Amino acid sequence: SQQGEEDPQALSIQEGENATMNCSYKTSINNLQWYRQNSGRGLVHLILIRSNEREKHSGRLRVTLDTSKKSSSLLITASRAADTASYFCATDNNQAGTALIFGKGTTLSVSS
Amino acid sequence: DVKVTQSSRYLVKRTGEKVFLECVQDMDHENMFWYRQDPGLGLRLIYFSYDVKMKEKGDIPEGYSVSREKKERFSLILESASTNQTSMYLCASSLGIVFTEAFFGQGTRLTVV
Numbered sequence: 001s002q003q004g005e006e007d008p009q010a011l012s013i014q015e016g017e018n019a020t021m022n023c024s025y026k027t028s029i030n031n032l033q034w035y036r037q038n039s040g041r042g043l044v045h046l047i048l049i050r051s052n053e054r055e056k057h058s059g060r061l062r063v064t065l066d067t068s069k070k071s072s073s074l075l076i077t078a079s080r081a082a083d084t085a086s087y088f089c090a091t092d093n094n095q096a097g098t099a100l101i102f103g104k105g106t107t108l109s110v111s112s
Numbered sequence: 113d114v115k116v117t118q119s120s121r122y123l124v125k126r127t128g129e130k131v132f133l134e135c136v137q138d139m140d141h142e143n144m145f146w147y148r149q150d151p152g153l154g155l156r157l158i159y160f161s162y163d164v165k166m167k168e169k170g171d172i173p174e175g176y177s178v179s180r181e182k183k184e185r186f187s188l189i190l191e192s193a194s195t196n197q198t199s200m201y202l203c204a205s206s207l208g209i210v211f212t213e214a215f216f217g218q219g220t221r222l223t224v225v
Contacts (some may be wrong), residue, residue, distance in 0.1 A: 030210045042116075042202055042216035043155075060191065088154065092210065099145055100206075100214055104154035 002088040004032075004103035012109045019076040023089035023105040024069075030064055030092050031048045034074050034098070046074075046087075079110045113141075118203050118217035131190040132221050135203030142207065144186035145214065146170075146178065149200040152181050161186055193224045 007022045008066045023032070031050045032055040049065045049072065056063045062075040077085055086107045090100040119134035135218030137144065143162055147155040147170075159178040163210040167178050175197060179187045186205075189198055200221050 035214075035216075040200075040219070040221070041206075043214075044216070045213035049211055053141060070223045074126075090214075099157055099160040099168075099169075101144075101148070101157065102155035104152065 004091050004104045006089055006106040010107045013079055015080055015110055015112045017079055019079050021074045021087050021102060021109055025073045025091050033071050033090045035088045081110050082110045084110050116203055116205050116215050116217040119221050123220055123222045125193050127224055128133055129193045131193045132166040133188040133201055135186045136184050137205040145204045146188045147202045149202055156183050193225050200225045
């Protein structure tokens with residue numbers, strides 16, 4: 001079963017603009033992670049936010065987490081063409097013996 | 113750097129064949145995972161393993177089995193390949209489930225004809 005759902009499914013922006021992607025999930029979590037996937041490749045970890053954190057930054061990335069709404073957002077500032085990729089959120093479901101469950105992803109296209 | 117290596121980048125097999133997808137990680141991670149990725153469906157968990165000889169079913173285990181005889185190696189087995197198993201298969205490993213990131217292999221694109 002899908003735990004996280006990203007929104008929008010696809011996003012097209014110009015270089016220099018900001019890109020915001022959202023993720024909603026269903027059950028309580030220990031942490032939420034965001035991953036990036038370039039076309040046809042494996043996923044690369046971007047950032048992890050714990051359930052007791054509300055915001056986290058890493059370079060041009062800003063992640064927020066609202067556990068009351070069971071939602072997270074990923075903001076990429078000053079987008080570049082190289083940011084073109086698919087972005088996935090992933091969660092556990094706060095139970096022992098579970099694995100990371102991924103959403104369907106947001107496909108971001110940044111044009112120059 | 114952690115490295116997760118999948119044995120094949122592209123694979124073409126015939127319907128009914130037994131198919132082995134191999135995954136090796138070099139960082140002594142306890143946890144290993146197999147996902148399949150299909151357009152519009154995202155990543156779906158097939159099987160995962162917390163330790164040698166241990167395995168847990170994910171969301172879509174039907175038609176698959178796994179083997180973990182050594183800590184660094186996690187194999188996905190398609191007992192009798194079918195065309196609906198044509199997909200991208202992704203292996204990952206992690207040090208722990210909680211508060212840790214997963215490291216992914218480059219993926220195996222399997223086509224069953």
